[in-house]
Amino acid sequence: MxxxxxxxxxxxxxxxxxxxxxxxxxxxxxxxxxxxxxxxxxxxxxxxxxxxxxxxxxxxxxxxxxxxxxxxxxxxxxxxxxxxxxxxxxxxxxxxxxxxxxxxxxxxxxxxxxxxxxxxxxxxxxxxxxxxxxxxxxxxxxxxxxxxxxxxxxxxxxxxxxxxxxxxxxxxxxxxxxxxHPNPSHFTILVRGIPWSQDHSYSKSVENFFSTYYPDTYVAHQMVYRPSTVHKLKKDAKKMYRMLRPVETEYVVRGDKPCYLCGGTAHTFKVIRNGVDDFTSQTTIDELHPTQIEKECPAAFVFFKNRYAAVVAAQVLQSSNPMLWVTQLAPEPHDVYWSNLSIPYKQVxxxxxxxxxxxxxxxxxxxxxxxxxxxxxxxxxxxxxxxxxxxxxxxxxxxxxxxxxxxxxxxxxxxxxxxxxxxxxxxxxxxxxxxxxxxxxxxxxxxxxxxxxxxxxxxxxxxxxxxxxxxxxxxxxxxxxxxxxxxxxxxxxxxxxxxxxxxxxxxxxxxxxxxxxxxxxxxxxxxxxxxxxxxxxxxxxxxxxxxxxxxxxxxxxxxxxxxxxxxxxxxxxxxxxxxxxxxxxxxxxxxxxxxxxxxxxxxxxxxxxxxxxxxxxxxxxxxxxxxxxxxxxxxxxxxxxxxxxxxxxxxxRRSPAQVLIEMDRRDEQMGREEGFYNQLRSEYCQLAYITKDLTISEDFSRAGPNRQCEDDRSCQDEDENSLRQGIQHIKLQK
Known part of the structure; x- marks a missing residue:
């Protein structure tokens, strides 16, 4: 040339x-x-x-x-x-x-x-x-x-x-x-390769393991469920919402309510219908699906009292078999790729x-x-x-x-x-x-x-x-x-x-x-x-x-x-x-x-x-x-x-212990918000991030910024409050 x-x-x-x-x-x-x-x-x-x-x-x-x-x-x-x-x-x-x-x-x-x-x-x-x-x-x-x-x-x-x-x-x-601000991922680890037991579920195994070996810092855990189960729950809620749509309802923003899939708390709407002024009963996923234990995956999010404990638990070898109880720091809630969590760790x-x-x-x-x-x-x-x-x-x-x-x-x-x-x-x-x-x-x-x-x-x-x-x-x-x-x-x-x-x-x-x-x-x-x-x-x-x-x-x-x-x-x-x-x-x-x-x-x-x-x-x-x-x-x-x-x-690659300990001490001096540990579970609510299409009211379609789904490059409304409304409707119908 x-x-x-x-x-x-x-x-x-x-x-x-x-x-x-x-x-x-x-x-x-x-x-x-x-x-x-x-x-x-x-x-x-x-x-x-x-x-x-x-x-x-x-x-x-x-x-x-x-x-x-x-x-x-x-x-x-x-x-x-x-x-x-x-x-x-x-x-x-x-x-x-x-x-x-x-x-x-x-x-x-x-x-x-x-x-x-x-x-x-x-x-x-x-x-x-x-x-x-x-x-x-x-x-x-x-x-x-x-x-x-x-x-x-x-x-x-x-x-x-x-x-x-x-x-x-x-x-x-x-x-x-x-x-x-306190990031939920700093207090959370992801556990994979949970061993199967005929005596009890994966959830019970996680609770027994971490309450035994981390008794002072373990707070709670949140199991990961198979995507088909979550989609089934979403489908039921959506179907019930369509049945009850003609009923006049008034939505009022209230305080913390339970996240009905995960058992944690989250900001929800109060439902006022036909004179019902309060709705306080808690619906768990097991009540909606009796066979939910069979749908559990050998993976869970485990929550700790402070950042340093979470980092130690994430980086330490938990078992003599490296393929069991594999831990890592959890991604941010919006960063979690839920569909891959159900993959057995031995296949990775x-x-x-x-x-x-x-x-x-x-x-x-x-x-x-x-x-x-x-x-x-x-x-x-x-x-x-x-x-x-x-x-x-x-x-x-x-x-x-x-x-x-x-x-x-x-x-x-x-x-x-x-x-x-x-x-x-x-x-x-x-x-x-x-x-x-x-x-x-x-x-x-x-x-x-x-x-x-x-x-x-x-x-x-x-x-x-x-x-x-x-x-x-x-x-x-x-x-x-x-x-x-x-x-x-x-x-x-x-x-x-x-x-x-x-x-x-x-x-x-x-x-x-x-x-x-x-x-x-x-x-x-x-x-x-x-x-x-x-x-x-x-x-x-x-x-x-x-x-x-x-x-x-x-x-x-x-x-x-x-x-x-x-x-x-x-x-x-x-x-x-x-x-x-x-x-x-x-x-x-x-x-x-x-x-x-x-x-x-x-x-x-x-x-x-x-x-x-x-x-x-x-x-x-x-x-x-x-x-x-x-x-x-x-x-x-x-x-x-x-x-x-x-x-x-x-x-x-790693989080400095010095920085994490100073942050934990600062939180102790300032006083952590009441109910912070309960909010960790709602942040990792699986249903809230998999749901795509369910919308309760057009009035709330612009309530907050939509979040983008990378797989199809589309902006999806993943507001967990919307689906929780449908679950509450299911309970009211019962």
């Missing part, structure tokens, strides 16, 4: 971005699109079409860019929580490191590459891309020290920035733990191995379409596959579009199938929390992307040739050193297509926009669409950003022309993602920055890979001194990673 082909691809993507950015600035001003572009505000405080008609509503503007730029971290923290702030810190870190890399490499490395050989240069528009890579440098040239110096500057800058970000995010995580390791094998098989199969995409970048291969295109490719513009722009578009289209499949595999694994499932999917997508998009594309050619490359692992760095400069043009166009264009599509929210249009203007529904609220897709955006980071590091000294395009991408990402986190995405649960260790480890991998490739490149260029000078940099990178692992990463 020559520079004119790269400019053609850049022009196409710039045009797409300009059109979509302008279209977004117009669409966001239309009152009918409030549920699409202001979802966070819309679901909690519905807005009507009170905006007066004016010409300005149809004129593109850039005011939203300034508002996103001026937004503070405090506003972002309030809107999206710690995870939103951490994601933006990833963007800021990438922006800072590649500003440094761009300045150093464009001013120092790029001229060395361009004038690396004694040759007559053509006009820049018709210059081949290869003259801007390290492949154009003469073997044995002393100017290769410029590349070694640039690599040292980039590596040490990354060390400093990584350390500062890791330290800051660790403090933010601890501040979130200590500064928040089988599921993990199976999902891993399926992921590896998918990676292997995906190598074939990636190899096909690489064939599209070569005109000779393309004419061999499609002889009829030979005449068409003689046109210079068509040739540039087909070989420069089309392959990256095809690869991006294929990559859209990866996140849903990886999310499904993460669900099959048996993860008990939504955040854990999304983090697992993020790691799978990241590994898949690095392998298929980076390595398989670098080793271009037939699939047999790609496999033969790995026959000798010691040859791998040298193969990378030979192949990567040739693939720099493809990855530059990939950054343009997958980076710039994807940000524009992220702004438009095409799926939600089309759905909103159909509901309002084709179906003519009078109700506002409330099932378009989304949580932030960490499992798609973080892998893409880390892949671009990998490309930036590895090509910084090999083909620095990619760096300005990456820099523009990260700058646009800073504005776009900040706008989306403030206005569009809804936070349902909080992982308190658990994605940052993934980012840190991937960045270290990118640095080490870059340094190893640099050693091989210098060796191939007959510069043994520069090659030997790079080896200490690899050692220092590994030592730095080990220090960060010892210093910071443990905080993301």
């Amino acid at each position: 020559d520079i004119s082909g790269l400019l053609t691809s850049a022009g196409i993507n710039i045009s797409i971005c300009a059109v979509l950015f302008s279209l977004y600035s117009v669409l966001r001003k239309q009152p009918s699109n409030a549920s699409v572009y202001f979802t966070r505000r819309f679901i909690s405080e519905p807005v009507g079409p009170d905006d007066p008609f004016g010409l300005y509503r149809f004129v593109p503007s850039a005011g939203w860019l300034m508002r996103a730029w001026k937004a503070t971290d405090e506003e972002l923290l309030e809107a999206g929580g710690v995870d939103a702030v951490v994601f933006m810190r990833i963007v800021v870190f990438s922006l800072r490191i590649f500003i440094i890399a761009t300045v150093v490499c464009i001013s120092l490395v790029l001229p060395v590459n361009y004038y690396g050989r004694d040759m007559e240069h053509k006009s820049l528009r018709v210059e081949p891309y290869d003259v801007f890579t390290i492949g154009n440098v003469q073997e044995g040239s002393r100017m290769l020290w410029a590349h070694c110096f640039a690599l040292y500057v980039i590596s040490f800058s990354a060390f400093v920035l990584l350390y500062l970000e890791y330290k800051s995010i660790t403090k933010m995580r601890l501040a979130h733990i200590t500064g928040s 390791w089988v599921r993990k191995i199976s999902s891993l094998l399926c992921a590896l098989a998918f990676v292997f199969v995906f190598c074939f379409p990636v190899a096909f995409v690489q064939g599209l970048t070569r005109p000779d291969v393309l004419t061999q596959w499609f002889p009829k295109l030979k005449g068409l490719l003689k046109n210079q513009f068509v040739n540039r579009v087909v070989t420069g722009y089309l392959p990256s578009v095809v690869l991006i289209s294929l990559m859209y199938t990866v996140p849903p499949i990886m999310m499904l595999l993460s669900k099959i694994e048996g993860n008990v929390s939504r955040s854990e499932r999304k983090r697992s999917a993020c790691i799978k997508v990241l590994n898949f992307t690095i392998w298929n998009v980076f390595f398989v594309n670098v080793f271009s050619g037939s699939f047999i040739e790609q496999v033969s490359v790995f026959s000798k692992l010691q040859e791998l760095p040298f193969q990378l050193a030979r192949q990567m400069p040739d693939q720099a043009a493809f990855f530059t166009t990939y950054v343009l297509s997958s980076g710039w264009a994807s940000l524009a599509c992220e702004l438009i929210q095409l799926y939600n926009l089309v759905y909103n249009f159909i509901v309002k203007f084709i179906v003519r529904s009078t109700k506002e669409p409330t099932n378009i609220a989304l949580t932030f897709p960490h499992h798609t955006e973080i892998p893409r950003m880390l892949l671009f980071g990998l490309l930036g590091f590895t090509f910084a000294i090999l083909a620095p022309l990619i760096l300005p395009f990456l820099l523009v991408y990260f700058f646009l990402a800073f504005l776009v993602y900040r706008n989306q986190l403030l206005h569009v995405y809804v936070t349902k649960y909080e992982s308190a920055g658990l994605f940052w260790p993934v980012v840190h480890n991937t960045t270290i991998f990118s640095l080490v890979l870059t340094q190893v490739i640099a050693v091989a490149v210098f060796a191939l260029k007959l510069a043994p001194v520069a090659s030997g000078a790079t080896i200490p940099l690899i050692v220092f990178t590994l030592l730095f990673n080990e220090y960060c692992r010892k210093r910071f990463s443990q905080v993301f």
Whole structure:
């Protein structure tokens, strides 16, 4: 590819971005699109079409860019929580490191590459891309020290920035733990692998075990039931509600009432009907379903008096058989993935191995379409596959579009199938929390992307040739050193297509926009669409950003022309993602920055890979001194990673006892709320989080913000008070 082909691809993507950015600035001003572009505000405080008609509503503007730029971290923290702030810190870190890399490499490395050989240069528009890579440098040239110096500057800058970000995010995580209100998950552990006994139920086994071995701190427990039982109870309540709907009822908000599935307490409604002024009788799940004991799962939530006791119980081996009485800290109530709690713990390791094998098989199969995409970048291969295109490719513009722009578009289209499949595999694994499932999917997508998009594309050619490359692992760095400069043009166009264009599509929210249009203007529904609220897709955006980071590091000294395009991408990402986190995405649960260790480890991998490739490149260029000078940099990178692992990463895996004990003492001094321990059971009420559709009255449909269900990306009303009304109706009917 020559520079004119790269400019053609850049022009196409710039045009797409300009059109979509302008279209977004117009669409966001239309009152009918409030549920699409202001979802966070819309679901909690519905807005009507009170905006007066004016010409300005149809004129593109850039005011939203300034508002996103001026937004503070405090506003972002309030809107999206710690995870939103951490994601933006990833963007800021990438922006800072590649500003440094761009300045150093464009001013120092790029001229060395361009004038690396004694040759007559053509006009820049018709210059081949290869003259801007390290492949154009003469073997044995002393100017290769410029590349070694640039690599040292980039590596040490990354060390400093990584350390500062890791330290800051660790403090933010601890501040979130200590500064928040008493979180039910801090006092709760999840127990799985409860042994079966013929003498009594699982519930009795849990009570006997923890009252015996934790007599001073054990409070109560809540069993997990099979989903079919919970759905049966929901169906009965819904059916009874439909029968009693014509009866006039008055709902008055009252104090604490029992949660009829779990036995705990929760804020409910008082039912006043035909002179009945009070309703105090408690209905348990066993009264509604006599065979409920048979429906119990070997899993339970166990509640403790303080945080420290819960952490100790979660981290200690409970039995001589590690497969029994397996404990862990419970996820937040809204983070629990209820359908996976019924999976027997003995099946979990089988599921993990199976999902891993399926992921590896998918990676292997995906190598074939990636190899096909690489064939599209070569005109000779393309004419061999499609002889009829030979005449068409003689046109210079068509040739540039087909070989420069089309392959990256095809690869991006294929990559859209990866996140849903990886999310499904993460669900099959048996993860008990939504955040854990999304983090697992993020790691799978990241590994898949690095392998298929980076390595398989670098080793271009037939699939047999790609496999033969790995026959000798010691040859791998040298193969990378030979192949990567040739693939720099493809990855530059990939950054343009997958980076710039994807940000524009992220702004438009095409799926939600089309759905909103159909509901309002084709179906003519009078109700506002409330099932378009989304949580932030960490499992798609973080892998893409880390892949671009990998490309930036590895090509910084090999083909620095990619760096300005990456820099523009990260700058646009800073504005776009900040706008989306403030206005569009809804936070349902909080992982308190658990994605940052993934980012840190991937960045270290990118640095080490870059340094190893640099050693091989210098060796191939007959510069043994520069090659030997790079080896200490690899050692220092590994030592730095080990220090960060010892210093910071443990905080993301375990809760510090010192912090928990201080929080417990503070609660004792201030006095804990009366009935706090009873409220723990209602927080982990299984029925409240599985119920989706039961609504008692239209008057209460806007009583609180709807919560988003990630599986079908729909916003669901999971208010447990609604279903409890139906259960109370059942009791009254009796």
